């Protein structure tokens with residue numbers, strides 16, 4: 001969906017900013033907010049661009065640079081750490097060939113760190129787009145990535 | 153009492169009952185599959201699909217697939233329940249696709265439970281009856297314990313053996329309702345789910361003669377009221393993880409379909425709202441809450457009644473009510489589970505709150521990381537609007553109120569109430585100095601009540617069963633239960649709801665089953681990054697807001713992160729500090745800079761480069777942050793460090809002065825090597841080493857290249873001959 005269309009669904013009131021940014025980013029194939037997106041949101045809500053930029057850069061779920069088609073967010077919080085999240089991270093780096101904050105050359109995956117995902121009962125955990133994977137082991141990682149590749 | 157409102161509600165309930173019995177016809181076999189994020193993460197989605205296929209190909213219309221929320225037994229998910237008419241429900245654990253096939257063929261179709269998949273290996277006894285006898289530990293009803301002992305004696309004397317009956321001691325806490333509460337003993341008999349209240353030996357004899365030996369339940373001894381935990385006990389009461397819990401906030405989780413308003417109504421839902429609206433007395437609601445000693449479950453423990461009272465007495469005009477569902481504490485997942493498993497309870501609590509303080513608009517502030525919870529809330533709000541439970545003139549009472557959802561965007565600090573308000577207003581989620589408190593000047597400058605998910609979920613039951621009942625369940629200063637999230641090194645990870653004042657030992661060792669692999673329980677962190685650790689030596693601590701504060705930690709949102717002998721307290725403190733440094737919003741210097749400095753020092757210490765004065769520096773910085781930070785995040789961020797310094801100072805010292813990690817956890821301070829005389833050359837380590845740094849021919853001793861070893865410890869774990877050494 002075009003950003004203009006998304007904007008029209010909301011009233012011109014500043015408290016809709018976060019929701020608008022979420023929707024625009026979700027609709028973006030590269031999961032990010034471009035400068036033009038920020039400007040059109042600012043114009044629509046009659047807010048200064050610098051304010052909108054400030055909001056977008058404050059919240060960790062908004063990205064101001066293009067990302068891969070699948071967002072892999074690996075939990076780095078203490079409960080997952082206790083159960084071996086560092087092994088999972090290492091394995092993902094190995095399998096994907098990129099580090100945290102980076103996107104694979106085929107633009108299929110971006111690897112990110114996240115704080116607790118609220119599924120510590122099945123730690124260690126990660127989230128790929130909207131789906132949560134729990135009870136992870138290093139052995140399972142390659143298979144999960146393969147499945148995601150094939151699903152494209 | 154406005155009778156019209158109650159009548160409207162009754163017809164709604166009847167409508168619901170009809171709708172429900174159209175879905176689940178009497179006499180059906182029900183297959184229950186958990187459908188929460190954690191269940192799905194463990195594979196429940198595939199299981200559900202598999203059952204659907206099996207039902208379709210069986211062509212049976214009397215087999216129904218029923219989605220429920222999560223039971224809170226994370227470590228054994230996916231959990232499946234099979235309810236055949238007239239039989240005791242059977243629950244299965246860690247069900248796989250192959251498991252589905254066996255369960256469906258053997259049990260659903262042919263009535264033969266699949267023994268080795270049964271949850272916790274229960275129900276193997278094969279006795280005709282099962283008695284769950286409340287031990288009365290929670291309410292101090294010691295008569296109960298005597299009666300239970302006498303029942304066992306009598307069964308033995310009469311020669312009634314295990315083929316007929318099995319007796320289990322459990323904790324109900326909330327079963328003692330009605331006139332004669334806290335007198336005599338209570339027990340539940342399954343199948344049939346008859347709740348008995350007995351007072352004398354004669355009662356016991358009658359029960360044995362008539363019910364056990366002649367299959368005629370003794371109506372005069374059976375309690376007629378439906379206690380709130382009964383549905384839960386009927387389903388899960390045979391399992392020791394569950395039967396020591398008191399499910400009040402989680403009363404419907406794992407039992408009802410969280411997307412179905414009819415099921416919520418059928419479970420007694422919205423009755424409190426209807427009564428509150430019919431009575432038309434907001435002050436009465438607040439008085440009842442105050443008397444119940446309900447304290448906020450989001451961290452601060454502020455009395456909910458007082459908070460509502462403050463907002464209510466602010467002069468008129470617009471007011472708001474907000475549910476804080478920004479749950480971000482590492483180790484906490486009760487709010488997610490509640491919203492996914494029973495969203496209507498929270499909605500009902502919020503509508504009652506809106507009525508009590510005089511608000512007409514309310515908000516759910518939910519973290520965007522919880523897509524399923526968001527979907528369930530949206531669904532609940534739509535259903536409520538459709539049936540006149542939200543919107544204009546609710547149930548014909550003249551009271552109008554509606555709820556909206558607002559999403560966070562990945563900032564932990566937005567759980568702080570003033571930051572949350574800024575975030576709803578569309579700004580950066582940064583806190584501001586209080587006062588003014590939100591109850592005076594909150595969202596858009598209007599009086600605003602912010603409560604936690606669990607706080608709201610408790611409201612309808614308090615009004616249903618009364619403040620006195622609720623207060624009696626908790627401790628002197630805090631009424632009711634608390635839901636704890638067990639995570640880390642504990643056998644039964646998941647949600648545990650127990651009366652406030654329950655000991656750590658009961659929660660972690662008994663219900664939680666202690667640490668995996670027989671390891672020694674070392675400490676538990678409560679309150680997440682704002683809390684502290686409690687060493688195992690204090691396991692008999694009764695958990696309450698004030699006892700935890702006295703231990704140098706806090707209740708927080710109820711996360712309990714369990715650590716065993718292999719865990720390093722400096723390492724864990726470092727991880728919490730990393731969390732706080734990452735999440736600091738940067739508005740004030742003590743928190744922004746202090747958390748960074750403290751993290752640097754902790755990184756240095758765990759890398760074996762600690763300096764003599766580092767402990768003193770940590771303490772100085774920690775106290776500074778505590779005293780001068782603007783909001784709760786910065787003020788509490790040093791707690792994990794200060795509390796581990798209080799209890800485990802010698803571990804810090806060992807890292808700094810001896811360059812030694814006593815738990816052998818800090819990678820920079822351990823070395824892996826292979827003992828040539830023990831190594832049989834099985835190659836297991838070499839095959840598993842992610843760095844490919846183990847060399848050796850088959851059947852010959854292997855060796856590790858220390859230069860390339862990344863110290864992951866996998867060789868140490870896989871060697872079955874004790875040949876890998878770690879020091």
Ligand SMILES: Cc1cc2nc3c(=O)[nH]c(=O)nc-3n(C[C@H](O)[C@H](O)[C@H](O)COP(=O)(O)O)c2cc1C
Pocket residue numbers: 447448449450451452453454476477478479480481564565566567568569570602603604605607709783784785
């Ligand atoms: C950094 C920080 C994060 C917080 N996060 C949450 C949260 O995720 N959920 C919550 O209910 N309360 C959270 N709180 C506490 C809230 O500020 C507030 O006290 C609470 O929502 C009040 O509700 P209650 O009285 O029902 O507990 C947080 C506080 C701080 C300082």
Ligand code: SF4
Pocket residue numbers: 565582583735736737738739740741743744781782783784785786787
């Ligand atoms: S204490 Fe930390 S999180 Fe709170 S306002 Fe200051 S910098 Fe922000």
Ligand code: SF4
Pocket residue numbers: 824837840841842843844845846856860861862863864865866867868
């Ligand atoms: S610790 Fe890990 S990297 Fe080092 S030798 Fe063992 S398996 Fe290999």
Ligand code: SF4
Pocket residue numbers: 826830831832833834835836837838853854870871872873874875876
């Ligand atoms: S696993 Fe143990 S016994 Fe086998 S090769 Fe490695 S060190 Fe030797």
Ligand code: FES
Pocket residue numbers: 075076077078079080081115116117118119120123124125482483484
């Ligand atoms: S700590 Fe990883 S999901 Fe909570």
